[in-house]
Amino acid sequence: MWLPLLGLLLGILLGLLTDWRIPSEYSSYLSIAVLAAFDTLIGGIRAHLQNIYDEHVFVSGFFFNIILATSLAFLGVHLGVDLYLAAVFAFGVRLFQNIAVIRRILLTKWLENRQKNRL
Amino acid sequence: MTRKTIWHFTFVSLIIGFMLAVQFQTSQEPDVRDTRDIWEIRRDLQKEQELHKQLLNEIRKYEETLEKYEQQRSENKGAILRQTVEELKKEAGLTEVVGEGVVLYIEQMYDESYVGPVSDTISADLLRRLINELNMYGAEHISIADQRLVNTTVIRDINGVTKVDSYPLRSFPIEIKVITPDAEKMYNRLKASTIADDFALENLLLTVSEPQQRVVISPYDGAVRVKQMEAVEEARR
CATH class of the missing domain: 1.20.5 (Single alpha-helices involved in coiled-coils or other helix-helix interfaces)
Structure with missing residues (x-):
């Protein structure tokens, strides 16, 4: 259960230690990619809690979402339209929805547990 | 949660963490600001x-x-x-020059109780530092042990021996002649400079002569090779 969190910390540490920097004109792509990755992660957690988790969907969704989001941003830059906003919007809304669902599920579980303990 | 699922989540969060860190560093990059008062x-x-x-x-x-x-x-x-x-x-630096200036001597300085390795040469770094200092104080012509310094002169350490161009500096004292428009000023500035302390750290004694009216510096004896220059087309006509 704690392993993913450990992975996150390890990733951050790795990133800070390697001292990588990307050119600032590409940083918007990276932020979109981060958002997409977050969306997939949260979506995966939700699916897992709802017992509809599928590892193929999860892993493919992770890469596909990142690629789609960055290419949308890329297209937007070349068309002169801020298309990356579409990705930000979509992922943002989904992120909130998923987190809300996770919260509700966890809340229900917690309340059930408390009731059980009382009885 | 199955083992495989946990590994997938770990992998994904590792990548997210990495991307986050890179993004953070990129946005943290300080822009160069003008901080001069x-x-x-x-x-x-x-x-x-x-x-x-x-x-x-x-x-x-x-x-x-x-x-x-x-x-x-x-x-x-x-x-x-x-x-x-x-x-x-x-x-x-291809002609002999005569003018007012100062003469510097570098000697070894070991006190009687000194035991330990004795260096018989001066380090190239120190010598370069001295030359820079002299140039900073307005030296026009310099020679080290009668080797004239020109624009292409190199002072370097070759197998433990400091050489000026290809002339090795092996014996003390080393005489450095400097011609400058205002010898008095050069003398005073050298007196006030901390360069002598740097020499003392290497067990060398730097003495500066009184300003002299007539210092003779011999010409550069090597051939000046010009490798990366050619005549402009127009000038040939």
Whole structure:
């Protein structure tokens, strides 16, 4: 259960230690990619809690979402339209929805547990 | 949660963490700001103005030369050209120069109770530092142990022996002659400078002679090789 969190910390540490920097004109792509990755992660957690988790969907969704989001941003830059906003919007809304669902599920579980303990 | 699922989540969060860190670092990159205060800016401005003046002087000098060329083109083509060649030769260090200046001596300095390794040469770094210092104080012509310093002179350490161009500095004292427009000033500045302390750290004693009216510096004895220059097309016509 704690392993993913450990992975996150390890990733951050790795990133800070390697001292990588990307050119600032590409940083918007990276932020979109981060958002997409977050969306997939949260979506995966939700699916897992709802017992509809599928590892193929999860892993493919992770890469596909990142690629789609960055290419949308890329297209937007070349068309002169801020298309990356579409990705930000979509992922943002989904992120909130998923987190809300996770919260509700966890809340229900917690309340059930408390009731059980009382009885 | 199955083991595989946990690994997938871990993998994904590792990548997210990495991307986050890179993004964070990218956005944290400090932009170069001008942090000079007003005095520093004033000093820089003054420096630039001096440079400006110097450039203007140079332009004037060349314009005068050009005028002279034009005037005397018909009469004595050669004289001006020869004069320029002489000037350039003098600047390049190919002629003997005589003028007021100071003479510096570098000697070994070990007190009687000293036991330990004795160095019989001066480090190239220290010597370069001294030369930089001399140039900073307005030296015009310098020779080290009768080796004239020119623009292409190298001071380097070859197999533990410090060499000026290809002349090794093996025996003390080393004599450094400096010609400068104002020997008194050079003497005083050298007296006030901390360079002697740097020499003392290497067990060397730097002595500066009183300002002398007549210092003779011999010409550079090597051939000046010009590798990366060629005549401009127009000038050939």
